Amino acid sequence: AQRVTQPEKLLSVFKGAPVELKCNYSYSGSPELFWYVQYSRQRLQLLLRHISRESIKGFTADLNKGETSFHLKKPFAQEEDSAMYYCALTSTSGSRLTFGEGTQLTVNP
Amino acid sequence: DGGITQSPKYLFRKEGQNVTLSCEQNLNHDAMYWYRQDPGQGLRLIYYSQIVNDFQKGDIAEGYSVSREKKESFPLTVTSAQKNPTAFYLCASRSSYEQYFGPGTRLTVT
Numbered sequence: 001a002q003r004v005t006q007p008e009k010l011l012s013v014f015k016g017a018p019v020e021l022k023c024n025y026s027y028s029g030s031p032e033l034f035w036y037v038q039y040s041r042q043r044l045q046l047l048l049r050h051i052s053r054e055s056i057k058g059f060t061a062d063l064n065k066g067e068t069s070f071h072l073k074k075p076f077a078q079e080e081d082s083a084m085y086y087c088a089l090t091s092t093s094g095s096r097l098t099f100g101e102g103t104q105l106t107v108n109p
Numbered sequence: 110d111g112g113i114t115q116s117p118k119y120l121f122r123k124e125g126q127n128v129t130l131s132c133e134q135n136l137n138h139d140a141m142y143w144y145r146q147d148p149g150q151g152l153r154l155i156y157y158s159q160i161v162n163d164f165q166k167g168d169i170a171e172g173y174s175v176s177r178e179k180k181e182s183f184p185l186t187v188t189s190a191q192k193n194p195t196a197f198y199l200c201a202s203r204s205s206y207e208q209y210f211g212p213g214t215r216l217t218v219t
Contacts, residue, residue, distance in 0.1 A: 009149060032206070044152075044199065044210040051206075086151060095140070095159060096167070097208060099152040 002027045004089050006100035013077050014108050021072040021103045023061075023087030031089045033063055033070040034097070038084045047072075047085070057081070077107045112136045113211035115200050120216045122194075130185045130214045132200035140203040141183040145169060145196045146213070152199065158183055187216060194218045 003026045013019045025031060035047040048056045050063040050070060061072045070087060087100040113134045122128045134141065140159045144152040144167075154167030158177040172191025177183055187194045195218050200211040 043212055046207045094206060096154060096157055101149060101151040
């Protein structure tokens with residue numbers, strides 16, 4: 001069975017500080033990992049996926065198969081980064097996503 | 110915005126009544142999904158459909174039913190058998206690798 005764990009329900013940092021949102025997964029095959037974000041009063045939307053290996057809004061995430069982790073990082077947090085972040089996993093068929101519990105990030109001025 | 114619409118935004122029902130939540134998409138996606146979002150539990154998959162006239166149970170299908178008669182539409186019925194129906198419900202459709210979400214329906218059952 002596939003499972004995604006986000007150990008921090010709440011995370012609070014100051015503007016300009018580095019931020020790391022943790023995500024661990026369990027999956028027997030080769031998963032695809034994603035980060036989705038939900039800003040206040042907006043729809044849930046894709047932030048980034050590990051296959052694309054790109055930086056979106058200054059965020060990056062590296063898939064570590066040895067540690068089964070896909071932590072989301074940003075070197076200098078901004079107030080507009082405050083949102084709910086979900087880590088998600090899918091099999092290579094992509095038929096269904098499994099989401100973590102979510103981390104509410106607050107960036108304080 | 111756009112592409113996936115859910116209606117209504119807020120829905121109130123009495124216990125024991127079935128209620129149907131609407132989800133429509135104009136993205137020409139084959140796959141559609143229903144999730145339930147509860148605080149501290151993330152998104153949990155209720156049902157999904159990869160093609161018209163076919164659907165599969167997700168992780169928490171008990172007390173719910175769906176239909177997929179048209180590509181554009183994937184309505185979810187919350188039946189009286191669902192023990193804890195009050196929640197925020199999200200519909201999504203999928204492109205080749207990304208899921209696109211609707212604005213959600215908040216259902217309150219009293």
